[in-house]
Amino acid sequence: MTPSERLAALRARLAEAGVQGFIVPRADEHLGEYVPPSGERLAWLTGFTGSAGMAIVLPDRAAVFTDGRYTLQVRAQTDGSLWECRHVTEEPPAEWLKAHAQDLAIGYDPWLHAASAIERLTVPGLHFVPLTANPLDAVWADRPAAPMAEAVPHPIEFAGKPSAEKRAEAAATLRDAQEEAAVLADAHSLAWLLNIRGGDLAHTPLALGFALLHADARVDLFMDPRKVPAETRVHLGNDVVVRPRSELPQALDALRGRRVRIDAEATPAWFTHWLREAGAEISAGEDPCRMPRACKNAVERDGARAAHRRDAAAMARFLAWFAAEAPKGGLTEMSAAAQLLAFRQDGERFRGESFPAISGAGEHGAIVHYRAMPETDRRIAPDEVYLIDSGGQYLDGTTDITRTLWTGPGAAPAAVKERVTRVLKGHIALATARFPTGVAGPHLDALARRALWDEGLDYDHGTGHGVGSFLSVHEGPVAFSRTARVVPLREGMILSDEPGFYATGEYGIRLENLLLVVPAELPAATKPFLQFETLTLAPFECALIEPALLTTAEREWLNAYHARVLAEVAPLVDEVTLDWLRGACAAV
Template structure:
């Protein structure tokens, strides 16, 4: 069957809106777990619009339709959508609510209550616009060849990697509920169930999750709502007697049983359907953070050691790739796809490798300026000599999740002074954040400017956050912390892992981003009058010397870079073959 054109898809959706009693419809880029990474069956935004980015929203009205996305995707969304059908808007500069206020007044706008959190709906509510929950998603009705939902098995995550038994996690989370006077908490985020129950799965291509919902009760019992065929006997034994597996169809009855009781809902992480049903059932809603979210972000000692080990092994694959790329790139025969494929092949040789942690961002020249560029056979281009190549990639290992970006010069010529200036300023910002020491209580938004200062000094900036949290054999993007002006004020705590990835992008020319992962640890400051924190750099790979202008670095920055490269050589070099070790020795030589 031939897939319908974008115009036919939009027309098919509009035809179904009248039957649903609404004039418009909101299509978020999320599934019923409100996750960033979704299975093919939930790629509604991509099916409807053609835009494949990991963040965005579409609003369809009778006479116009708009796609909203953030600064990572402003170029990509215009490339992937038909301008005759879709307007493109920056979600920060022109929020969907403001657009609705201007164009949707006196219209009934439908939404799927499974795909929006309570707080997301509050942000969309504007006077004169009537938001209407629909019992069935009209996109699904129009999507004739929609894939079936995934049914990968849930498997135990060994204590040797998890570091803490599920019984202890459940007891601590349940105690938090009792302290708050709450009978239960809805866990709609499958990362929470995965962490709480020490299970993983294969429902998503790059994040090891078994998709499902859970109810955590104040007595530490858990009801796990997941297709029973996804939970084999071994996993049921692992879960124990206090965890009951039920089919998702039993969710309404389980919520009905909470009548008259106080139930915690995370307004940012729970579909509005749960709030609506619980209110109808007569439960009392208590708005509070998912009780697993913050504990999950603060890695225990075993998870920290696992992260260190995973990064050391990943560094071997990166060194092999960087050495190979340095030899091959000047020949001009590589492409974006072939380079990314070679990096994946090197990673597949690494012990405990399970998958990429996201599709590699492999962008040469002007493609590097598309912040979250995803190469396809149609866009794949040759990596030419004497240009910039950006490779942002990561891996899922049983003991940790990695994410690294390097900006490389293809050679054999010399990079232009302006390019080296930009790269070095990004590096200075990276170093400023990596070396920060700060009092307990400081949050990511407070530190974001450190990484931007060297660019700000000459009137430059980048349109994305400086860093995100990272899970432990879970999502490469993990809340609740982030280095971003737009992030919530959540104080950094010991054990959190975040990325440090400032950048600079010249549209149509090149992109620059330099990323390592950082582990939050206590700072040893003898004169401190209160607790201070600092960062340990986990990622181990050299920065490309061909793009660094040493004269722009202070003596302190230069000392940091030399010490970092010395550490890379000492920890990674012994694991390499002789030829790659020789290359690494030269790449890590003092400036």
């Protein structure tokens, strides 16, 4: 089917269902950022493949909403004669609906939206209708089958805490709130709580399913039994019962008259609807696994440090190789990313990329979440800016790093160096921040932007996101962003520090390290303070730095960081890489 035929077929199904509009989110039933091929509804309908977005289909118009990371990509991937492209914050979906869908019945699949998400769309004059069957699925004739990868135990040497202990602590929070059960719809929560991992998603080691956590620490795990082999059942123990998803309604009906926790942001609206009909009492509360998962235990922190050292060795090999090969002009975006992956694959405990590498040369670097494909793969020319954003999944940690490089052999333009240096200043400002407990990511976001703001410059994405432990490279609930929830930072959280600048049609700049939240020892402090430990170990491109723009403190930080990179990475690399690393880490 052509894009036009797909849209027409969906509209015909909507008419049969008695609604005039339909909302198509990016998320699947688990409301996560990453979905299996069977959940790529937004991409199938619109052509847009970004990891965040929403489409709204009305009888005579349709729109795709994305954030600032994807404004260029969405226009390139969608048919402008079929789809309007809208910035999700500059023209929110609710406002667009208010302007174009008054008095229309708007359908939605309650499995694909949190109840809170529908509430945010609700404005006077709009009528939302939960549909029992998804009309898009009905016209997606060649829809892939649901993933069936096995769930496997995640060893205690990496998890750091037994599942029984985690379940007991999570159940205690339910009892304290006088709740008898909690719905767990986020597959990351299942992975963390039960110390299991899987292969249902590319790049994120999840086994997709749902669970009911009971106040006595028992768990009903709703997952296709074929995905849970005997070894995993032994690992789960007798207090975790594996049940097919078809038994979910029966299990929820059994909660009649009981108080059940629902995380309104992380649970499909279907659960809320069903439990209310069953006569259960809905208790609004956060997923009891979310905050404990974000605060890594001591074993996970040490695992993150070890994983980043191994990842640093792979990055050093890549950067040395790139410095030698890029000036020759024989590389492409895809060949460079493939070489970095090959270096990572040599590392111990490596299990795959944490996301598809963003390998963007020249103007492609200005597309924030660009992904090189055969039809877009571009030659990396000499004397231009190249951006590489990548990461690895290791059994003991998840990495994410971005470096902006100059391909040489000539000198970089002064204007480019000035902007890279301003991005670096912002990176350093965040990395060196010390702050009292209670401070949240939105409170610190401006630190990374100050040097750009001084010149009237900015970037249209958050400064950083949470990162999991052999889980998702994008993990809530914390983030450095003006639009993020105000969730106080806590010891053990891992976040990215990635300010940037993007000159559309010319180049992109982003400098990213991962930071671990640790206690700050301040003798004069009158209350507890926190600070960051930098986990990522890779030199910044000194050919793109203008030292005169750095303060003395910033130069000292950069030189100390590079000295640490050299000291920790040198024992892990070959002589050729080490020779390059010594030069790359020389003091500025």
